[in-house]
Amino acid sequence: MAIGMAIGVDNDPATFFRPAKSSGSIYLNCLMYKELLAMVYLSNQLNQSEIGKEFAEDAKNLKSAIQEHCWDERDGFFYSVDLNLTPAKNRLDNTLGKDFMIHSGYPRDYDCLIQRIEVWSGFLALWAGIATPDQAKRIVKEHYSNLKTFNSQSGVRTLSKMEKMYSMRASANPSNWRGPIWGISNYMVFKGLKDYGFNIEAKELALKTVWLFGKDFETNGALHEYYEPETGEPLLNKGFQNWNYLVLNMIAWLEGNQVVEEF
Incomplete structure (x- = not known):
C-alpha cells in the first residue's frame, strides 16, 4: 500500500493525491518482490538458508497476490489496484426497520478494484519475473x-x-x-x-x-x-x-x- 509521496514515481496517477493506504501500487509491489528475492540471495550467501526460506515463501505469496489482483485479463496488463473500499461487513440500517441488515444477501466479496490507468509500471512485471510467458507476450504486443x-x-x-x-x-x-x-x-x-x-x-x-x-x-x-x-x-x-x-x-x-x- 502506498501513501503517494516519495515513492520514486512522484505523480503516478494511481497513487498521487490518493488517500493514505488506498493504492496497491504495481510499481511498489514489483520492487518489493525483487527485494524479497534479493534477501533470499543474501541469506544464502551468508549461509542462513533457513532465513532465506522464509523470504522465499514471502516472495511466493506476494507473486501469487500480484497475479490474482493486479493482472487484468481483459486488457492484458498489470495495474495498480484500489483498496479504498468500505468494510465488507453487513451494516445495520435502522432507517429501513429494526435490525435490518443492508445488502446482507450478497456483501462485497472482492478485496480491491483494478485501476485501469495505463502506467509504465505495468511493464515491471517482466523486470521482476512475475509475468507468465503468455502474459509477457500480450504485454509486449498490446502495450509495448x-x-x-x-x-x-x-x-x-x-x-x-x-x-x-x-x-x-x-x-x-x-x-x-x-x-x-x-x-x-x-x-x-x-x-x-x-x-x-x-x-x-x-x-x-x-x-x-x-x-x-x-x-x-x-x-x-x-x-x-x-x-x-x-x-x-x-x-x-x-x-x-x-x-x-x-x-x-x-x-x-x-x-x-x-x-x-x-x-
Whole structure:
C-alpha cells in the first residue's frame, strides 16, 4: 500500500493525491518482490538458508497476490489496484426497520478494484519475473509496441498518451511521471524485454535510449532528468546523472560485452 509521496514515481496517477493506504501500487509491489528475492540471495550467501526460506515463501505469496489482483485479463496488463473500499461487513440500517441488515444477501466479496490507468509500471512485471510467458507476450504486443499508448521515438512513455492525465509539463517536486521519458524506466522495461527473450524489442529500446542520451550530451554537454517522447528534447534538470548511467549496461549488451546484473 502506498501513501503517494516519495515513492520514486512522484505523480503516478494511481497513487498521487490518493488517500493514505488506498493504492496497491504495481510499481511498489514489483520492487518489493525483487527485494524479497534479493534477501533470499543474501541469506544464502551468508549461509542462513533457513532465513532465506522464509523470504522465499514471502516472495511466493506476494507473486501469487500480484497475479490474482493486479493482472487484468481483459486488457492484458498489470495495474495498480484500489483498496479504498468500505468494510465488507453487513451494516445495520435502522432507517429501513429494526435490525435490518443492508445488502446482507450478497456483501462485497472482492478485496480491491483494478485501476485501469495505463502506467509504465505495468511493464515491471517482466523486470521482476512475475509475468507468465503468455502474459509477457500480450504485454509486449498490446502495450509495448503500441504507438498510440507507450511506444515513442525516445522510448517508453511513463503514462499512456491516451490517458487524460498525460502531460509534458516540466515539473519538480513532484517530478513529472505523467508521460515524459526517463532513463530508469527505459532501462527497466529493456531489462524485462531482454529477460523474457524479446531481443528485437530490447534492442530497439536500447538503441532509442543511446540515441536519446547521445543527442542530449552532444547538444547540451550533459544529461537531463526526463525528456519529451517524440523529439527527445530535455524537459528539466540539466546535469542529472544517477540512473541515467544504466545506458552503459545497454551499450554493453548491444556490443556483446558483460552486462551487470542485479544479483
